[in-house]
Amino acid sequence: MAKPPKENSPITEHLTYLLAQANREINRQLETRLAKEGVPVEQWRILKVLSDGNGHSMGELADAVLLNHPTLTKMIDRMVSDALVYRVQDPKDRRKVLMFVSDRGKALCRRLNSLAVSQEEHIVESYGDKSTTELKRLLESLIGTAN
Amino acid sequence: MAKPPKENSPITEHLTYLLAQANREINRQLETRLAKEGVPVEQWRILKVLSDGNGHSMGELADAVLLNHPTLTKMIDRMVSDALVYRVQDPKDRRKVLMFVSDRGKALCRRLNSLAVSQEEHIVESYGDKSTTELKRLLESLIGTAN
DNA sequence: GGGAAAATATTGAATATTCAACAATTGAAG
DNA sequence: CTTCAATTGTTGAATATTCAATATTTTCCC
Numbered sequence: 001m002a003k004p005p006k007e008n009s010p011i012t013e014h015l016t017y018l019l020a021q022a023n024r025e026i027n028r029q030l031e032t033r034l035a036k037e038g039v040p041v042e043q044w045r046i047l048k049v050l051s052d053g054n055g056h057s058m059g060e061l062a063d064a065v066l067l068n069h070p071t072l073t074k075m076i077d078r079m080v081s082d083a084l085v086y087r088v089q090d091p092k093d094r095r096k097v098l099m100f101v102s103d104r105g106k107a108l109c110r111r112l113n114s115l116a117v118s119q120e121e122h123i124v125e126s127y128g129d130k131s132t133t134e135l136k137r138l139l140e141s142l143i144g145t146a147n
Numbered sequence: 148m149a150k151p152p153k154e155n156s157p158i159t160e161h162l163t164y165l166l167a168q169a170n171r172e173i174n175r176q177l178e179t180r181l182a183k184e185g186v187p188v189e190q191w192r193i194l195k196v197l198s199d200g201n202g203h204s205m206g207e208l209a210d211a212v213l214l215n216h217p218t219l220t221k222m223i224d225r226m227v228s229d230a231l232v233y234r235v236q237d238p239k240d241r242r243k244v245l246m247f248v249s250d251r252g253k254a255l256c257r258r259l260n261s262l263a264v265s266q267e268e269h270i271v272e273s274y275g276d277k278s279t280t281e282l283k284r285l286l287e288s289l290i291g292t293a294n
Numbered sequence: 295g296g297g298a299a300a301a302t303a304t305t306g307a308a309t310a311t312t313c314a315a316c317a318a319t320t321g322a323a324g
Numbered sequence: 325c326t327t328c329a330a331t332t333g334t335t336g337a338a339t340a341t342t343c344a345a346t347a348t349t350t351t352c353c354c
Contacts, residue, residue, distance in 0.1 A: 004268045007260040011195045011211075015267055015279065016173050018286040023170040024213055025290060026163050041163075048158045058333060066171055071311055073334055095319045095332040113154040120151045120162055127292045131285055132162065138282045139165040143172060145274045205303060218341055220304055242302040242349045
């Protein structure tokens with residue numbers, strides 16, 4: 001089994017393709033579950049990151065939830081309209097805006113967490129305990145490596 | 148090490164998040180390389196799938212390159228303008244359109260393949276032969292499982 | 295065979311994302 | 325201290341994606 005694909009290898013042998021495909025499928029599954037609450041996956045990520053109760057700047061948050069800055073700004077606008085989160089100017093550095101979850105957001109986040117955990121339990125069930133753990137380990141390591 | 152995350156686990160322990168993050172990083176890397184040819188990753192995928200010389204219908208192609216149908220249609224429009232691919236009505240089933248690569252597209256595809264392979268070689272180098280192979284195996288298996 | 299239902303691809307409007315420019319604040323250098 | 329560069333977040337225009345509706349062809353069933 002040759003490790004890096006040859007130039008004429010099918011695309012399905014490329015790591016980048018396998019990652020994209022797996023991500024697409026798992027993300028779709030989750031999307032379907034979260035649809036019960038009418039919330040996109042990214043909003044779950046945002047709520048979850050903010051759930052530590054500390055204020056997070058927009059930059060921090062954008063990195064954490066894997067969104068570009070302008071995309072995040074506009075999504076946060078919507079979430080503020082829905083009273084899920086709110087902005088506070090950072091007193092230490094007035095360029096920054098600190099984001100917080102509202103009580104409503106916390107309640108929603110709990111329901112979403114439950115849906116997300118149940119999805120992952122379902123994956124573990126059919127894919128296996130061992131494979132899941134090992135896959136997570138390898139992904140973490142890849143992320144650290146890619147840098 | 149608990150296998151499925153608890154409801155209050157950080158998002159970084161969710162498989163869905165690790166996949167999204169890894170995919171994002173690797174995809175960015177590739178994007179940067181392919182930028183040398185001014186081509187988005189999806190177009191490389193399209194060219195590569197069509198490189199087997201057989202005609203592929205739009206539906207087939209959309210599945211293979213992980214794009215929704217209307218998105219693919221519009222991207223193909225652009226590639227036809229650039230004379231990289233062309234459409235032929237399927238004589239067996241006139242609802243279908245068969246896509247083919249042009250010579251120009253083939254030449255571009257070769258250059259893109261070289262860039263993509265070099266990226267993956269670079270990953271293997273820093274991430275390790277063993278990890279890469281194992282990660283690919285696990286991803287393939289997950290994809291089969293997720294269904 | 296004839297007509298309804300399914301499959302395939304495209305279109306146009308609605309929505310979302312991205313890029314580049316901007317405004318505000320802070321940090322740093324002279 | 326003052327000016328210039330860097331950081332942070334937002335905005336608006338350009339671009340891309342998605343959803344729903346459409347047109348065309350085929351398949352199914354009576």
